[in-house]
Amino acid sequence: MTLVKAIGIPVLLIALLIGLVKYQNRKSLVELERIEKWADENKFKVDKILNKPEIFSVEFDEKEWNFLKQKLSLTRYFTPLKDVPKFDYGFDPEYAKELIDYWNTKFDWKSQVDFLNKYPQFRVNINDTILHYVHYVTNPSAEKKVNLLLLDGWPGSFFGFYKMIDFIDQNYKDTSYNIIVPSIPGYGYSNPTEKVLDAFDTAMFYDAIMRLENGENTEYYVHGEDWGSIITTYLAKLYPKRVRAIHITMPPFTSFFDLKSLSFALVGQFFPESILTPDEAKYNFRFSFSEILTLIIKKAGYFHIQASKPDSMGAGMSDSPFGLLSYVLEKYSLGSFGFNQTCGTRDGLLEKLGRDELLTIITYYWMTNCITSSMRLYRNTFYTLEKGWPRTVLNNLIISEKVPVAVQLFRYEVSFVPFKVLEQKYLNLVRYNIVEDGGHFASFENPQKSAVDFIDFIKNL
Known part of the structure; x- marks a missing residue:
């Protein structure tokens, strides 16, 4: 008991948790290797002739x-x-x-329709699904070429990234950014579909678009918000050879339900400051059972209905x-x-x-x-876990060291997962910033801050 007092209960608990996490991470890496092989064997096949994109305008x-x-x-x-x-x-x-x-x-x-057509758009049939996307290349004469994939969620839209694209175009002249912004199947001009398609399928569609436009061995960087953050993490786990790095603003809320997160939430329930960084504590972020239950029961009624x-x-x-x-x-x-x-x-x-x-x-x-x-x-x-492996395990797996991760957390984001949890889930978490002014719709509300953090992250890599 004297040793426990000397060390401190929170410190001892966190040390035990980290030991558990490391054990689970070793198991995750083995599973990720299987999933990567599966993803390569089951990727959607694309062909420039059979899957020819058609020019689209609103x-x-x-x-x-x-x-x-x-x-x-x-x-x-x-x-x-x-x-x-x-x-x-x-x-x-x-x-x-x-x-x-x-x-x-x-x-x-009518004038807003003109605005929606500001950047070139296309639609393509991949695996019997019509997908819409924006495809714009900044500064095409620049020698350095970088592929970007920008992903939004609900109730967002492709044009929520227009200001961010504008800023990148005007302020980073030394690089040509090949930018693709797709619409999720069933959103907008990605025609409403009669098939049951989920975020996992969407990640496979997006990788197919990137390969179709840039070649089978294309490498790309991904920025994700809302559902885009979840789809982005799927991409990192499925295709680490092509996904160079990911930048997300909302670490997936599926993180609430795995053993690692719940263990930290238990510590956070009784010792809230012990699992937070100084900046997280400064902005009164909390990660505990009570916070998670409050989010799920009192504040996410729409989620229950839509799910x-x-x-x-x-x-x-x-x-x-x-x-x-x-x-x-x-x-x-x-x-x-x-x-x-x-x-x-x-x-x-x-x-x-x-x-x-x-x-x-x-x-x-x-x-x-x-x-x-x-x-x-x-x-x-x-509700697609009945589809079986690898969906049944993917959410709870780490992102391996193969893919660098950056998290840009806006102060009024709707969900919160602390840095100490994230660094156990993302083994190559190289950047973590909290932005004081901003909320969930990051690039729509703060396009400049989103763009600067994303591009600086890429350049530093």
């Missing part, structure tokens, strides 16, 4: 636009509560009414622009200001993202009628 559909305006003019509102904070029960209904009026009378979708019965929610939002706007913009409000605050304020949300930007997102989901198919990614991913 069209202004006047008939659909007039139909939307008709729906907006028939909106039926409900009576809001008076004695609660504006965003406490969801998206502020009075602000929603203001946005509906602007959407119907002043929003210029179980997405079509029921989709039925309402596919027919009601008011419902679509309120549901999706609640996520932008929450993601911009953090779970631990009220969902934000009208002026704060406008300052961070802007009215036309917000309505472009909503109109994109409405015009493509993809809100239901986009939400199915939750159900498809979390």
